[in-house]
Amino acid sequence: MATPTVPAPPRAGTRFRNGLLTTALLLPAGLWYLVLLVAPLVIIVVFSFGTRAKNGGYAPDFVLDNYIRAFQRADPFVTSLQMAVFGTIGCLLVGLPLAYFLATRAGRHKGVLILLLVIPFWTSFLIRTYAWLLILGPDSGVAGVLQSLTGAEKIQILGTPVAVMIGLIYGYLPLMVFPLYVTLERMDRSLLEASKDLGAGRWGTFRQVTLPIALPGLVTGSILVFIPMMGEYVIPQILGYGRTYLMGNALMTDFLEARNWPSGSARAVFLIVIMVVTIAGYVWFLNRGRRTREVSVL
Amino acid sequence: SPGSSASPAVSAAAPTTAGSAAATPEASAAASASAAAAGPIESELFMYNWSEYISLDNIEAFKAKYGVTTFKYDIYDSNDVLLAKLQAGATGYDIAAPTAEYVPGMVEQGFLQKLDKSRLPNLVNIDPKFKGLWWDPNDEYQIPKDFGTTGVLYRETMIPTVPKTWKDFYDLIKGPASGKTVFVDSMGDVFVFPLKMLGFSANSVVKEELDQARTILLDVAPHLLALDSNKYGEKMAKGEASLALGWTGVLTQDMADTPDKGYVVPTEGSIFWLDTWVLLAEAPHPNAAYAFLDFIQDPAIQAEETNYNNYGTPNDKAKPLVDPKVLADPAVFPPDAVFALLEGSQDTSASTQRTDIWEEFKQHRGG
Amino acid sequence: MAASALPEPRRDPPTASDAAPDVEIIGVTKRFGDVTAVDRMDLRIARGAFYSLLGPSGCGKTTTLRMIAGFEQPTEGEILLAGAPIAGVPPYQRNVNTVFQHYALFPHMDVARNVGYGLRQKRIGKAEEARRVGEALTLVRLDGYGARRTWEMSGGQQQRVALARALVNRPTVLLLDEPLGALDLKLRKEMQLELKALQREVGITFVYVTHDQEEALTMSDTIVVMRDGLIQQQGGPTELYERPVNRFVADFIGTSNFMPGTIEEVDPATRLAAVRTDGGLAIRGRVTDDAATPAIGDAVTVATRPERLEAVPAEGHLPSTEGWTAIPGRIHQGTYLGDTTEFRIQTDLAGELIVRRQNATGAGASAGMGPGDPVLVRWRDAANLVLVA
């Protein structure tokens, strides 16, 4: 029963007015995208074929060296990919049970608990990240506990990829939990009963019914956390002690320290293209044979 | 303690420099002079600067003295951001404080104004050894602000031997200080260590020399605790790190009450950096800017600056008024013997080889 | 061939009410907070029988099913499955299957995988699974639909899938919660016949929840009428329709004309009673509730079924013969219903009476039976049901 918000009578006048309205509605956003997204992207692409001006920045030119270098210097990208993938998995491992708990077990307190998930967002990301320095620091509780547990006389968490991973998961967990929660919440409970009724135990039911049905949320969540993780550069700086070098940091180096905008741009294009392709592929893959667009990116 | 100067409330309790400023005859004279020179002083001044790099008291004093009502102080956290903005064409500021080696580039790209010295009588106070340096042979575009050196910081009690040379430093990193060494996250400064150790220029862009430097860097990389320009002082204070390649500022800040702290400029030599005041080409408030540039070189005012940020001042007349403790600190005011070892740092960011090595180094964790 | 679908059909006749009961519900009460959904229920569901739980919305039907299936635990009392108590046995270990009201088909599986779900849990192997799924689909006349997506199918088809998904596990008892509720009339009537036939064929005990009395009458061996969690009456369709024990049942199953009155005399043996209605009518009829002990002066209600009444044009009164009640009235409205015509007749003695006449011969309206026409309504004493509650 897809019916337009406004019936479209054949009268030319009305149709024209409708067209006008539609345009008016789409204009601001469209304009913004055009000016502040498309144009910048064009700039980046143009730059990616230029050369570094004598004192840094961009000098017009048409060369492919930047791309060649981008490929030669793909390691940061690989590292980012690893971190992002593991980070996403981490968020999933932490987030899924939580979302499930919220959707099925939280009862009256659901509202509050979910609000609690949001609140961290409202404290400066930088400050929160710095707080982790204290928590994970050598003379901190965590390290102490681990040391007493493992018996090692000194455990260095900060400055290791582990610390970065913790930071990443911490920073983006809620983005994973929300979509998961929403899908689980909307899931038809009688499906779970049907499954149990047909002899599937708790785990069986989870594996064969809950998980597949939560898939759309899972995808959305994964993408929501994966994207920013790929571009992340503050967390590795602060918690990674600058010893974990991700794509974000590489871009910073190119654009700022080396002031080599062309090579930075080339890298950016490289990154964007790969991400678009992978994400599109991912979504397509999960959409095969499903109801139309059951899985959307957001 | 100096660190506390981070907070205005505390520095408010510090000696009232506003009074001393007003008291300085030549300052007021200069003021009137420059004021006379070109029209009235605007009521606004826009400054783009490192964070907390001038004393809030001085700002107040300045505003009071010249009737400047709005003094906008925005911060950048690296010359690169400053440059990026200028190169993109973002303007609107009157004064900025780039590090000296960036000045030539900025001049070349026309970001800076030639200074009218007649309007800056206080320039006479500047120490000659900061004049006519390569980045501004005729001192037309910049006024030395603060200087410091790049060297080795250490915790005496945490390392067996105090490093004298870059070689010592190298050995410590690979030995006792392994996993407890911090490098500042700054390409230019990091390259000083291998290049000087090898006896090359710290600013070298020669392929062979850089290749050798590379081996050393990759050699030490796995032993590093952190690459960090912000919190290395804290790390050392906490004992998380025992050795650092860095700047002197932290000695009097994060490490203020670390008794066994030490700083040395290795005998193979190092670089000194100089932060400078520049007048941006499209400064909307040139008169207020001139007023400030001169005002800040007033000995009393400058002394307050030094006391505030604990960096060496190139202003000779100011030294007598500086807190003796600070003045005595060789880390802040290196003796001439040491200074002789220092090379002015240059902008070498054009070398893609450096960048590639730098990235490789940053990613190299050994194993 | 459908018979081959489930190789081991029960031998015993559907209505062997004496057979060992498959489900025994003993003094079960279920409370949700202060709502008592099911109240001190006792029920023995005979093996292979088609049992219906009938009652208005909210009377506790679903709750009862859910307790048998194991989704709810009784607050009091206990439930036996095939003679064994099952308290604490989780649903997935009970040999009982449910057809849910809205089917609850798994949207992410095709038909075959839906139907095979239960078998896969028992790890019976691909081949065996495929075979039995095939049989089950044949049984519900959906051969070849295995690869379909459930949400591509019509309501009736989905309903069949749900059925197959449950039957393929050969449960001891099959629970159905208003399985036809979502279908439209025509389809519902077809599915009713199908379901009944299917149950006969596989001989599995069906416990069937509905609030549609016609459905219950058509399909059931035994009907349990519930109200507010309490069982009102249970028995075969005939018994419930012919001898409802109280006004609620008489009203809920079929239509009735009610005449409140008081007992004037009653014969304990034959349980025949003479009742004086509040309308002043003298009526004789049998007390339906065997449990009751009617006494003179008791307030009762006399119920009559519309099809047991006949209305004839009032010219020339025929003598009200013995064993008959006959009262004059006026036709208020006649509604043509195709196979029958329903007359609403206004009488002084018994208020408005509904009379249903089968259109055995031609068009509905006939001479002297138009609105406003005077008529005589009459019925046999046998048609009088004396309800003590």
Added chain:
Amino acid sequence: MAASALPEPRRDPPTASDAAPDVEIIGVTKRFGDVTAVDRMDLRIARGAFYSLLGPSGCGKTTTLRMIAGFEQPTEGEILLAGAPIAGVPPYQRNVNTVFQHYALFPHMDVARNVGYGLRQKRIGKAEEARRVGEALTLVRLDGYGARRTWEMSGGQQQRVALARALVNRPTVLLLDEPLGALDLKLRKEMQLELKALQREVGITFVYVTHDQEEALTMSDTIVVMRDGLIQQQGGPTELYERPVNRFVADFIGTSNFMPGTIEEVDPATRLAAVRTDGGLAIRGRVTDDAATPAIGDAVTVATRPERLEAVPAEGHLPSTEGWTAIPGRIHQGTYLGDTTEFRIQTDLAGELIVRRQNATGAGASAGMGPGDPVLVRWRDAANLVLVA
């Protein structure tokens, strides 16, 4: 007092089919892509009439309503409201209101605000609005419910709110799309009577969509039977039931026994035909479709209604008198339905015949009428409906 609810009830009688039509649908076709939802439809809906659109799911009922309401534009043809063409007039300018299948009550407004919505759009002022909302609520027996939240109400109540919300605007025509579809049986039957009474009272033209033929028969003045977007037949309940023009209608309205056969002779005047069924039975009956021109040799279907057949134990054959058809058979199954009993009788000459008998006297099953018993099935020629399509 209910009558006072809508101060200006139409005066003209409900079934004045000659009155100026409120809605005229002239050669309207509606296509969605390649689906033809409505096909060359012609319809004149008389003022004050109760019209029903009856048909299986997907036959185009809702689409028709939506075109009258203005949510869809006809692909071809035109629609007149009270004589005026309304192409291009948006819904909110048509004096027509709809009761939606699932009521579509506004969740963020209470009952009163829901009902008053239409009036507010016309800015008639608070006091007037309050008054008329009050009246409308009274009309649907919901006085005092104004402040209720719609989702707190039962299905039946919600349905009434939707009704009030539409009626309060005094539309020329009221469109109802399966308004009772969501209610359970008992409630549905009550609401049917209410709706019908209401329509009589306010005298507004009702166009009523349903796929429940019993509902249509009970309520309608005129029934339009649709199939795949095509009108099959329209007329009063009696006409449709007694003289269905084709097999589809005969099957969709009521139940029928079908016997395919060929015409052996036919009288153009009386339209009486002699038919030889494929079973070899010689049958006489009237051709129902006046439009048709039956000829000898035409393939036809003879339909008989179960209630027009009677089955008697087969002992002592009574002579098959003139004007009767009588064939022997065996009872295959008897289903007790309370007011009636339905026998499925296996005959050699006419296949399985359904015979419905009203339980006018006592219990369903009676002597000699058990499964397997031989019986004689017989019916008058008048019961034979000769369907040419």
Added chain:
Amino acid sequence: MTAPAVARAAGRDVRRPAARRRIDRWGALVEVYFRAHAALTYAFLFLPILVVVVLAFNATTRATTNWEGFSLRWFGIALGDEVVQSALSNSFWIAVPNAFLATAFGTMAALGLQRVGKRIRLGFDVLTYMSIIVPEIVIALATLILFATTFDAIESWTGIKLKFGRETIIAAHVLFNTSLVLLLVRARLSGMDRTLVDASADLFATPWRTFRQITFPQLLPAIVAGFLLSFTFSFDDFVITTFVSGPGSSTLPLFIFGQVKRGVTPETNAVATMMLAFTLAMLLVGQLVLAWQARRSGRRSAASMAQIVTEG
């Protein structure tokens, strides 16, 4: 199913009650696990915030994290600090207009998109997702360049000199946030019961009135959610702001980053703590507003801020 089979099925249950008990314990374990997991996760999420808040009350006089006793002085200092004040007011006066614009644009676009064909919708989707995928630093620099060059151009043509400042920051933030809102509102729209719109039209409401009286109230939760998220994002953004800020438009994150250079004094923590308090207050207000709105709009459970935030 034959009778013996039934007996077997039953027998299993009777003869091995052990099995039953085991199962029940499993059930209990699962419950325990979920609770524990949730508890730990919340601890994980709030530990850092706790640290920040505690340190805000540190009586130290320096940029240190060693606990030197309880004091409120840093709140005083923070409140008295002009830099903080201007940073705060900047952040606020950037975040609020940005949120309004983004919410308006996003909602409008969402509504517009259901009135257009597949092709246009696809185009918008691509842009929307792009704006989320492109790394901040990249878009930031590119935007900076874009602004600078256009400003120059404008100046050379018209002589009007546009300056970097709050406006430029807002403009840049609005981009990402519009996408955010667009997605939220569209999700809500797709879940909305369209027959309500028909019903409204049927009851003589013009399209505009239908929007005002039916569609908008239904979309409100998503819109509010979008607004809050936009506000947060803008308030907390560092990278983009750094690049497109102008004289006197430094925001709180920039201030904090500067602080970090010198070592975080409790002042920063005090600011953060006050922010947190402010936020909680805002959420509370929002909750009340919603409760009120819900009382009028009767969603079964009064739409909580929680739902709103989970709209995504």
